[in-house]
Each structure stands twice: as structure tokens, then as C-alpha cells.
Amino acid sequence: MALLITDECINCDVCEPECPNQAIYMGPEIYEIDPQRCTECVGHFDEPQCVQVCPVACIPLNPAFIENRETLWQKYQRLQAESAAAAVQSRVL
Ligand code: SF4
Numbered sequence: 870m871a872l873l874i875t876d877e878c879i880n881c882d883v884c885e886p887e888c889p890n891q892a893i894y895m896g897p898e899i900y901e902i903d904p905q906r907c908t909e910c911v912g913h914f915d916e917p918q919c920v921q922v923c924p925v926a927c928i929p930l931n932p933a934f935i936e937n938r939e940t941l942w943q944k945y946q947r948l949q950a951e952s953a954a955a956a957v958q959s960r961v962l
């Protein structure tokens with residue numbers, strides 16, 4: 870599953886830079902997680918980094934995005950491929 874940030878978020882800014890997939894961003898009121906980019910940190914770390922650092926424990930699993938480890942791994946590989954393609958593109962321009 871991807872994770873989500875609840876309205877208990879205090880906008881402390883700590884989690885956003887810790888995400889290896891750039892899945893966390895500032896929403897209209899609180900930080901949010903893009904489920905298309907959150908791999909639960911699969912591919913990068915053993916534990917979700919945002920959960921590790923959040924001081925108010927407001928980052929549960931997102932029940933709308935049920936994904937097993939294999940699916941999360943495939944998402945990680947897609948994101949890596951997109952990053953590599955973007956890096957090549959930036960060198961061409
Ligand atoms: S679990 Fe990992 S990939 Fe998902 S939002 Fe948190 S830090 Fe980012």
C-alpha cells in the first residue's frame with residue numbers, strides 16, 4: 870500500500886526531504902503523499918522513512934491503495950526508469 874498523511878499533520882516539514890521517491894508534497898492545507906510515487910520505501914529502505922521521522926505519528930497505510938511487495942517493487946522500478954530517462958533528457962537539452 871501507499872501511505873497517507875492524516876489531518877493530524879502539523880506541517881513540521883520533516884518528512885518531505887526524507888522521501889526517496891519525492892512522493893511527499895505540500896497540499897492546500899497539510900502535506901500529502903502521491904500514491905503513484907509511494908513505494909512504502911521498498912527499493913530504498915527497510916522501513917518507511919516518513920513514518921520513522923514523523924513526530925505525531927500521522928502517516929498510516931492508505932486503504933485505497935492495496936499493494937503487495939511485488940507491486941511496490943514494480944512501482945520502484947518504474948520510478949527509477951523515469952528518473953534515468955529524465956536525467957538523460959536533461960543532458961540532451
Ligand atoms: S513511505 Fe517512503 S516512499 Fe512512501 S511517502 Fe513515506 S518516505 Fe516516501
Ligand code: SF4
Nearest residue numbers: 878879881882884923
Ligand atoms: S513529519 Fe508528520 S507532522 Fe511533519 S509534515 Fe510530515 S506528516 Fe506532517
